[in-house]
Amino acid sequence: MLLQNGLVVGLFMFLIGIALFAVGLYFYKKKQLIADTPTSKIRSIAMGLVEIFGQVIPIKERLFKSPFTDKECVYYQFTIEEYRSSGKNSHWVTIKKGEQRCLFYLKDDTGMVLIDPTGAKIEARRDFEYQSSLGKDPPEQVIRFLAANNLAHEGFLGLNKTMRYRETIIVPDENLYIMGTAGENPLKIEATENHVDSIMIQKGKYEKQYYISDKSEKQILKNLAILTYGMWGFGIALIIVGAILFFGLI
Amino acid sequence: MELWGIIFLIIGLLFFTLSIALLLIYNGLVRLKNNIKKSWANIDVLLKQRSDELPNLIASVKGYMEHERATLEALTKARTDVLQATTLSKKAASDMLITESLKTIFAVAENYPNLKANENFLKLQNRITALENELADRREFYNDSVNIYNIRIHSLPDMIVARMMKCIDEQLFKASDEDKAVVRVKM
Numbered sequence: 001m002l003l004q005n006g007l008v009v010g011l012f013m014f015l016i017g018i019a020l021f022a023v024g025l026y027f028y029k030k031k032q033l034i035a036d037t038p039t040s041k042i043r044s045i046a047m048g049l050v051e052i053f054g055q056v057i058p059i060k061e062r063l064f065k066s067p068f069t070d071k072e073c074v075y076y077q078f079t080i081e082e083y084r085s086s087g088k089n090s091h092w093v094t095i096k097k098g099e100q101r102c103l104f105y106l107k108d109d110t111g112m113v114l115i116d117p118t119g120a121k122i123e124a125r126r127d128f129e130y131q132s133s134l135g136k137d138p139p140e141q142v143i144r145f146l147a148a149n150n151l152a153h154e155g156f157l158g159l160n161k162t163m164r165y166r167e168t169i170i171v172p173d174e175n176l177y178i179m180g181t182a183g184e185n186p187l188k189i190e191a192t193e194n195h196v197d198s199i200m201i202q203k204g205k206y207e208k209q210y211y212i213s214d215k216s217e218k219q220i221l222k223n224l225a226i227l228t229y230g231m232w233g234f235g236i237a238l239i240i241v242g243a244i245l246f247f248g249l250i
Numbered sequence: 251m252e253l254w255g256i257i258f259l260i261i262g263l264l265f266f267t268l269s270i271a272l273l274l275i276y277n278g279l280v281r282l283k284n285n286i287k288k289s290w291a292n293i294d295v296l297l298k299q300r301s302d303e304l305p306n307l308i309a310s311v312k313g314y315m316e317h318e319r320a321t322l323e324a325l326t327k328a329r330t331d332v333l334q335a336t337t338l339s340k341k342a343a344s345d346m347l348i349t350e351s352l353k354t355i356f357a358v359a360e361n362y363p364n365l366k367a368n369e370n371f372l373k374l375q376n377r378i379t380a381l382e383n384e385l386a387d388r389r390e391f392y393n394d395s396v397n398i399y400n401i402r403i404h405s406l407p408d409m410i411v412a413r414m415m416k417c418i419d420e421q422l423f424k425a426s427d428e429d430k431a432v433v434r435v436k437m
Contacts, residue, residue: 038391038394038395044384046288240263
């Protein structure tokens with residue numbers, strides 16, 4: 001039985017190690033792609049995969065309000081979690097999550113271009129996090145949002161449940177890094193009205209990368225390097241230990 | 251586990267890691283080479299577009315700028331050179347000559363009120379200025395791509411794979427002193 005457990009644990013560790021190594025490879029490729037692509041000036045963007053950096057200029061009629069902070073934004077993502085306990089186990093359960101994104105322009109010192117964030121992986125700093133619990137009500141805006149979505153922060157006998165509210169937003173004038181595909185703008189009427197040429201940054205048909213971040217390129221590369229080498233180190237360690245356990249016990 | 255088993259395992263892991271590393275470096279270098287080709291093609295398109303506009307510009311200013319004949323001739327010659335240049339340095343030198351000549355023409359145009367009022371000239375001036383700005387950005391982009399590649403093929407561990415692939419330094423879009431001297435004579 002002990003022998004069998006050792007084999008299973010060894011094999012499990014070996015496979016997890018391989019998976020972590022593969023994830024590390026994914027981060028490495030992403031890191032190299034970002035590092036190897038020079039930043040384009042917006043006025044001279046060429047068709048294909050591009051990297052640009054600039055400031056968010058909203059299309060006013062498309063702006064919407066964020067659910068918890070009530071700020072005008074071009075992107076929000078939120079989660080509502082509840083802390084649940086059963087016996088010795090307790091964990092956070094997501095009871096609602098959602099996001100919204102809209103077209104916006106990105107402007108640098110040479111010009112501006114239309115961005116369609118559909119299909120982009122967006123990484124932005126968390127702008128709001130609040131935990132309500134017994135004797136600690138959520139903010140007014142959160143209560144309104146919960147009521148509008150038929151959710152309650154109160155449980156048995158009207159006592160507050162332990163709940164966590166998180167929100168990430170991208171607001172006008174925020175600086176963004178974008179790696180995406182410059183292609184033809186299918187919304188030419190809109191672009192012409194706003195004095196922008198016929199290019200739009202979007203998810204490419206062939207290019208898998210579409211990435212938007214509120215961090216600088218240097219910070220993104222640093223984070224990806226940590227993830228890559230962390231995954232590889234941990235993955236290789238697990239592969240070695242897993243293989244020793246597996247083969248050592250045969 | 252026997253000692254030979256551990257040694258075999260370590261060698262196997264090293265071999266696996268090394269193969270993956272070589273593959274990643276190889277793919278990375280191929281991508282960088284293609285980036286350079288693509289960014290060069292993007293410059294070339296604009297060089298051609300600008301060259302297409304130059305005869306129209308020359309035709310529209312010829313009647314007004316009799317005293318700038320030498321500049322106009324240099325511009326015509328440089329236009330032919332940039333399209334026929336066989337080396338990057340010669341192309342860059344001719345490109346530089348065009349940019350200098352255009353600056354002179356647009357500066358001198360200030361002294362000719364009739365020319366400045368000419369709608370066709372104004373349109374051409376705006377179009378060529380926009381192309382010049384885009385060209386400046388794309389030259390910078392091309393040089394950035396070349397710089398990234400040149401650094402990579404001289405850094406370890408990429409240098410090992412680069413040598414196996416017989417990679418050599420790519421040229422920046424910059425005129426050599428020799429070609430610059432030829433341009434100065436033309437001007």
